[in-house]
Amino acid sequence: MIQVPRDDRSVIGQWWWTVDRWSLGAILAIMAFGVMLTLAASPPAAERIGADSFIFAKRQFMFLPLALLVMLGISLASPRHVRRLALVVFCGSIVLLAATFVIGIEIKGARRWISVPGLSSVQPSEFVKPSLAVISAWLLAQSRTERRAPGYLMSTVLVGGVLALLVMQPDLGMSVVVASVWAVQLFVVGLPMWVAGFGAVAGAAGMVGAYFLFSHVRSRFDRFLDPTSGDNYQVNTSLEAFMNGSLFGRGPGEGTVKAQLPDAHTDFVMAVAGEEFGLVVCLMILALFAFVTLRSMSRASKETSLFITLAATGLAVQFGLQAAINMASTIQLIPAKGMTLPFISYGGSSALAMAICVGMLLSLTREHAGLREAV
Template sequence: MIQVPRDDRSVIGQWWWTVDRWALGAILAIMAFGVLLTLAASPPAAERIGADSFVFAKRQFIFLPIALALTLAISLASPRHVRRLALLVFCGSVVLLALTFVIGVEIKGARRWIAVPGLSSVQPSEFVKPSLAVISAWLLAQSRAERRAPGYILSTLLVGAVLALLLMQPDLGMSIVVAAVWAAQLFVVGLPMWVAGFGVVGGAASLVGAYFVFSHVRSRFDRFLDPSSGDNYQVNTALEAFMNGSLFGRGPGEGTVKAQLPDAHTDFVMAVCGEEFGLIVCLIILGLFAFVTMRALQRASKETSLFITLAATGLGVQFGLQAAINMASTIQLIPAKGMTLPFISYGGSSALAMAICVGMMLSLTREHAGLREAV
């Protein structure tokens, strides 16, 4: 077993003794469950399209090691380098996000992907989320430090522009995540109550507006409130999978419902987990996501640097909220929403974007991170 002395002043040595090793261990455990569930859920999906049974698994096993390496590499970075990386990722992903309207691939009525030869497709909005959280944090922190800095205005403009692009695709779920992360940062930085109230009213009005403007949103809400009003095949099938699995599951590879669930390897991967491994394992996975999120928020609250506090809060909220939306929609606690479960659902864009998210989160929540920052 390799041991790193506490007085080791190398980059790796300092990283090992300052990084949140508990959060890192939980993230590695989530990735391990991702490997297991990809093997369990992807073969039926591949067979339905006439492909090799393990084509999705093979692709995911390329992306997950890259995601792990990316997470570890970014976690070594200083806050200054995290900001620079976020700026580069944000600029590139916004350009690609705009290009989806020109060269994007339309799937189920939405243009969210750009086809890349050999890599299936890329979803730019996945990369916008973590980078925007860091940039917004920097702008808000600068605005608080320098009273005349237009940080609030610039942050609002950037978030507004991204939300406009997302809604044009349309992608309401991703828009909600971006808005919720920004709202969490505004709450932490401190705003007058009337501004917070205006934001709550504005958010509620936006949801009502989306209900009347987007037919797919209206359909999902109607089916959620009244299941008999439309097709709830995937959600009902997912619930059947959970019932079949009970507490301890039917066993690895013994699930039958996954063969009838079109999105079993992506949006409804937890249903496969519920059927084959049972409620206990599902709760363990839920606990891992909650643990990583709470560790990020706990460490962020102890920071003396406002930028690090805001950025770590935004990244932690994003990680936890995306997982919560995926799992809640699977068991019909909220209207169905196509959103991947970080590091577990199949998807290269999601795996790499989440690697950037947790890598930056681990970097910013390292002990004494504020002493490493050169603003």
């Protein structure tokens, strides 16, 4: 057990006594489940493409330690440094996001990835999410504290621009996450009810428009509402995995459905957890995500700095919402959506982007973070 004296005034000492150690422990537990499930789910996926059985596991184990270092390093930062980092990450990821239309690789009809030698591919939108949440929080806080600051307008322009790029890819799932995080921040900052009502109507109109404009969105909604209207192979196979696993699972390595699920190591990794480790372990994973999200929002609500409250709330909602979308689509509570489960699904971009998100969250929810804010 780590022993750090309370009077230790070093950077590490101050960090240890101010960081939310309960949330940190929960995040490390999620990463541990990620290691276990990567080993369980990735070999069949590798064998299907004729590669070494553990090639996906080896790649993921290269990224997870790096993600852990990034997360811990950012959690040491002050709120001002978090804001500056968010600006740098946002500018870089926006450039890459726009570049996907020129040099991006197309997968299943969408251009969301850029091929990077030695790193497979990078999904820039993963890095846009956490950085935009922090920048939007700063703009909204500035507009609230300094009445003449055009924070609301600038925040709207930034979010609108990002949503436009995401819809053009198209990536409707990521668009929903970005819009939802911004909506929560607007709610927390205290916009008039008529603005909230207008936003709700606009969001509903956007979903209806997506249904009629994008054939893959229409297909997924139709198959969700009427499973007999199309191919539901992955969802049906996922549900079969949960039924096979029952309460305590078949045991590590004993699952068979993962050999039939094309995305068992990414979008449907929870199906592997359900079959091999059972409902009990799935509920433990769900509880860990819920704990980090709710505890972070609770700590954010007690902050005296509006910027910290808005930024931490946005990051916490993003973390929890992405996990909820992944798990809900796995058990057909919502239409199928390709979205990774943070720190558990295979994916280097996702792991590093989520490390930035959680590192910022841990930094902003440190005790007396408001006193460390240099405005």
